[in-house]
Amino acid sequence: MRIIVLFLAMLLFGCAAIEKQAKPEISAAKKLYRSNCSICHRLYSPDVYSYQKLEHYVDKYARGISVQERQSLLEYLKGASKE
Numbered sequence: 001m002r003i004i005v006l007f008l009a010m011l012l013f014g015c016a017a018i019e020k021q022a023k024p025e026i027s028a029a030k031k032l033y034r035s036n037c038s039i040c041h042r043l044y045s046p047d048v049y050s051y052q053k054l055e056h057y058v059d060k061y062a063r064g065i066s067v068q069e070r071q072s073l074l075e076y077l078k079g080a081s082k083e
């Protein structure tokens, strides 16, 4: 009996953990943000900057990324920025 309760608890916990995970596109874009935007300075939290400013910095500094990566990065920053 104890085993079954434990099993159910683990199952519930497992589902909650999966639900908490961000959408895959978002984590991919976050990864892009982390790897491209913390080379020269610490990783700035996007929520203290306007989208306009972040877009400016993406165009200024994220030169090595593809068109699709830029798109996905900007999509993420749109949601994560201050305005």
Ligand code: HEC
Pocket (backbone or CB within 6 Å): 036, 037, 038, 039, 040, 041, 044, 049, 053, 054, 057, 058, 059, 061, 062
């Ligand atoms: C090649 C080095 C380099 C890379 C890579 C880089 N930055 Fe920067 N970043 C700088 C420098 C230098 C400054 C300060 C001068 C300026 O404003 O351009 C700066 C400033 C900033 C600021 C302004 C900080 C403030 O408080 O005023 C933001 C926001 C920023 N970067 C975001 C980004 C983002 C987003 C990326 C990824 C796309 C990125 N940076 C990648 C060099 C870099």
